[in-house]
Amino acid sequence: MPPTPLSLPQGTLDLLILRTLAAGASHGYAIARTIEETTDDALRIEEGSLYPALHRMQQRRWISAEWRQSELGKKVKIYALTTRGRAELRARVDDWGQLTDAVGKVLRMG
Amino acid sequence: MPPTPLSLPQGTLDLLILRTLAAGASHGYAIARTIEETTDDALRIEEGSLYPALHRMQQRRWISAEWRQSELGKKVKIYALTTRGRAELRARVDDWGQLTDAVGKVLRMG
C-alpha cells in the first residue's frame, strides 16, 4: 500500500484539475491517473470527488465537455479548458502561492 | 483595505493554531493577531472559525485551556499545546510538506 493517502484540502482538487487540463484536453479517468502518476501516488483522486468537481467546473464554464470515442472503442467525455478556465487557473495558482508563502511564514516563526 | 482576504482550505487553520501555540501558550484573540501579523495580513483569522476550532482541538486533547487574568485586568482563556498536540503538529507539518510537494509537481508538470 502507498505511504499515506493524504486527503485534499477544499479547493485543491479544482486547482489540480485545471492545471492538468492546461497541459492538454483529457477525460476524467485519465485526469485522475495523470495527477496520481505526477505526484508518485502521493495524492489519490477519488472518483466520488472527481466527477462532481468536473460537473461543477463545467457549469461554471471553466471547462467544456465533449463525448468522443477512445482508441479502445469506449465512449469518453473529453474536458478542455475554456478562456474563463485559464483565468481561473491563473488566479488559483496565485492564491496557492500566497497561501503557501503565508503558511510557510507561520511554520518558520520564532 | 488589504490586498486579498484569501480563504483558508480545510485543515489549515488547525495547523496554524498548533504551530502558533508551539511558540508559546496564548489566548484566542492573540493567536489570531499573531497569525495575521506573521503573515503580513495575507491571512485573516475569522473569529467564527477560530473559536469553534479551539473548542474542537481542546476536545481532542490537542490543547489545554485555563482562565487567567490579563495585564489589563480582563479574563482571558489561555491555551497550551499538550503532548498529543505536539504529535499532531508534527503530523500536520509533515502532511503539509507532502501536500505542497505534490501540488508543486502538478503545477510544474510539462
Next chain:
DNA sequence: CCTCCATCCCTGCAACTTCTAGGTATCATC
C-alpha cells in the same frame, strides 16, 4: 459624562467540498 474603538469571548446557520459506498457498462485476458 458619554461615545467610540480595541480587546476578548461565544454561537447558529449557511455554504461548500471531499469521501465513502454504492451502481452501471465495456473490453481484454486468463
Next chain:
DNA sequence: GATGATACCTAGAAGTTGCAGGGATGGAGG
C-alpha cells in the same frame, strides 16, 4: 466465464470555514 482495468455516475455523510450576529470590559477623546 470470471476477473481486472477502464470509464462514467450519484446519494448521502462528514467536516470545516465564513458570515452575522450577540455580549462584555477598558481606555481614549470629545
